[in-house]
Amino acid sequence: MSGKMMSAVPGSQAYVDWIDSLLDDPRHGWSIGSFGAVGEFIRDPGEPLVREATEHARSLCTPRAAIRVRTDVASRILAYDTLAGDGMSWGHALAFCMPRNANLAYPDTIVSLGVDLGAVRAExxxxWLFDLGVSVGHVRFCLRTHDARLRDHLLGAQNRKLFGPDGRTLMEETLRAQPHRVxxxxxGRIEVFAAIPPADGExxxxxxxxxxPALIKSGxxxxxxxxxxxxxxxxLMFNPRSPWRDGMGRRVPFDADLDRDFLRLLDCYGLPEEARIRSSIESAIESGVQPLAFTWPRTRRGRAVARLTLRRIVQRRPSELALEWRAQHDRAEME
Structure with missing residues (x-):
């Protein structure tokens, strides 16, 4: 995660170089979706890879998935930490955001989008590409298939809801045909070629x-x-690997370099109010302030940022006072 030129304007060479640096690192993943309807692009370090660079986009393709990222579209970029429930660790996230548009409302039913002329691979x-009508706002969750039977089934299901009365039959056809998810x-776009597991599979x-479905229904x-x-x-989400987890999500010794890399993104793209919380806690501990003498944040997110800050301090610069702060303010039963 190079920290160079992170504030460059989309479309500029500096911005393109930064996106290239993020895409080139196989430790990290990407995702597109809305709550409950998400696709993730992940690759292994030694996995066969085809790269494509055009004037306004960068693409990667493996035997299991593909991603294309537009480099000419402006977005609000937000970096933030995520609090893990194990009482010790944390994760990282970088969100590329766009304003919600009240006039943008894709159908909440199955709709044919015709053939997928924008596919990453020529083949x-x-x-055929079908929007399943399950996403919200700017994003769309689609199925893509060459299978004539599934295509005809989806054409017949147009203007119906995915989780309606016909949903079970469609799921059976989908598992049989194993379409790509787009x-x-x-x-940009993420295309997943890997097999769809059965409903009771992992x-x-x-x-x-x-x-x-339960999350999708929240809207x-x-x-x-x-x-x-x-x-x-x-x-679009860039999902940096947690400094506490390997690519399989298994716990590993803390990787200080990974965390340090993300701190550069956090400094550049983090929310100012969260930076103030981190700074105030670091300054208080350095000044010897006792934990009960500190005014703890009032919002749920503010408290999460404060707890994250304590975990990072204890991991990087452990002290008796920092441990007292954690014992007082970072307990599992608190949230």
């Missing part, structure tokens, strides 16, 4: 999608714990 550009947004390692664009500014929607 997929004559396949997530579309103004900043998501495969690597690139995959999630369709979770939200993102998890309520993400500090996305009001009126904005994340349309």
């Amino acid at each position: 997929d550009r004559d396949a 997530l579309l947004s103004p900043l 998501s495969p390692d690597g690139p995959h999608t999630h369709l979770l 939200r664009t993102h998890d309520a714990n993400a500090p996305i500014p009001a009126g904005f929607q994340p349309v």
Whole structure:
């Protein structure tokens, strides 16, 4: 995660170089979607990879998935930490956001989009693309298929809801035909070729999608714990590897370099109010302030940022006072 030229304007060479640096690092992943309907692009370090660079986009393609990122579209970029529930660790996130548009409302039913002329691979550009009507705002969750039977079934299901009375039959056809899943947004697309597991199966390692009806029905664009500014929607997510986890999500010793890399993004793209919380806690501990003498943040997100800050301080510069702060303010039962 290079920290160079991170504030460059979309379309500039500096911005393109930065996006290239993010895409080139296989430790990290990407995702597009709304709450409950998400596609993730992940790749292994030694996995076969095809790169494509055009004037306004960068694409990567593996045997399991593909991603295209537009480099000419402006967005509000937001970096933030995520609080883990294990009482010790944390994660990282970088959201590319766009303003919500009240006049933009894709159908909430199945709709044919014709053939997918925008597919990353040429071999997929004559396949049929169908919006499932489950996403919110700027993004669309689609199926893409060459299978005539599934195509005809989806054509017959147009203007019906995915989770309606015919949903079970459609799911059976989908599992049989194993179509690609395609997530579309103004900043690009993610295409997942990997197999869809059965309803009682587990998501495969690597690139995959999630369709979770209970979350989709909430109509939200993102998890309520993400500090996305009001009126904005994340349309592309860069998912840096946690300094506490490997690519499979297994706990590993803390990687200080990964965390340090993300701190550069946080300094550049973090919310000012969160930076003030981090700074005030660091200054208080350095000045010897006792934990009960500090005015703790009043908002849920503010408290999460404060707890994250304590964890980072204890991990990087442990002291008896910092441990006292954590014992007082960072307990699992608090939130």
